Amino acid sequence: MRDFVGHGPTAPLDRWPDGSLVAVNIVVNVEEGAEASWADGEGNDSWGEYTIPIDPTVRDLGTEGHFEFGSRVGIWRLVRLFERFDAPVTFGVCARALERNPPFAEWLRASGHDVLGHGYRWAEVSQMSEEEERADLERAMRVLPELVGRPVRGWYVRSFPSERTRRLAAAHPDLVYDSDSCNDELPYRVEVDGRPWLVVPYTKVHNDTRYFLAPTYAAPRHFAESLIGAADFLLDEARHGAGARLMSVGLHPRWSGQASRATAVRDFLHHVTTTPGITLVHRDQVVRWWIENVR
Template structure:
């Protein structure tokens, strides 16, 4: 499956300085319609007659979060380094123990800092997918800069992994007015940054089908909102890891009952700590106790649902 090629990236539109309550109907409808959920791609069945699909993903941000913000002191960088030095190896061992393939969305700068990690992902049969250049905030970039960084990131991951990436998760799940057009120009099969459904769907651009599969994310199914810590702000990990895993267990149980997709987003520098890995291991044990579960990378899910949508 290949996304439909898009037109060249237009110049940034003139900002609308009016208040939203002053917009006419054409204006607010235009904003809503720019990127929209199209037809559902929930398949008639999953491979091998499986009852449900499980797509685990890990965003290997590592040092790029502080670097993006111009934070170059050792303290913040060491928190990211933990993800590469300790978290990612633990994740790989847990996945190997369960025989589960996963998708690793990695900023190109992370990949350049840790090329051996990328090789380890590939050697273990996991997917390497795009996650920006330096975890940049794409909604603050010009269209030209966003495009240049995206193509540079794709080229870098292809060189390091040996395979051109077929999917993207935008940094911080930010989606500018030009992100979809860039995704289509790259020829990517899927995106995993938006939240309009529990199940995969096709993205529309101004009402027109694009051929791009959306594998939706949700903050409920992400470790960061529950477990992040900022020393100088009110951000604290208030929810114990096993309670977080309990939320995800309920999400899986509902997906299994409905015959749908359970998608999870994790970060090696967050989930990779001992107590949190224990909770993740319990979740995977819970899933493994169910018959008829298809474990797949995001790329495999996108390929399957595109071919077998209802």
């Protein structure tokens, strides 16, 4: 059943438990190596640097190269920025991508950053059978904790979840929330098969996919201005009584890891780390805050 009401005019919390008014959670989508490719007998994927799909009967080496840039160069550029600003972030990881990048897997395992399950493969689950989707989830949930050395508590899929995605995630004993919804900014509870389940919404707006989806960003500064404007507006809302705000940001190493576009990430990190009232958080930190403080 669809819900058109949500939390209503004010948030359940006046401010976050650490005293901040706005919590910013950056989610880095680690997908490179999990996308469809000829090398894996899966055809071509169209989400590289170009949005123009190549003839499916021809191997798309160009797009494969764009994905490889993300894991070879882009992820490390973003990592350096996060370390420079001492920024906690969430890595939404496809398990196959992590298997194919051992140096990053080792770094992530040694870090204190949050890990969000993003499938074994980076594939549209809406085009899978229920058995295929369940198998992908279960395989990812076996592989990811082994690679990162800690539990994975959240789940989200590629662009279009299926009608069964939430039910399958809620049935897994280690998962406590999903981030497949974009219908709110704050977490909220739903019921799945008679049990409470937490949803921590994601965003397709504060997301570097907008470099390719019309209306596109003509320059990285437009992305930075969009993110900074949103954070400042949320802070202003909270100061005027709307309650604690949460801002999600979606990044991809193959896009925001390009040198020019990384300037937008740098400028946004500088802004939020120097603005009183705003804090950077892990997604799992938000989950714990919500479970402990909102009934």
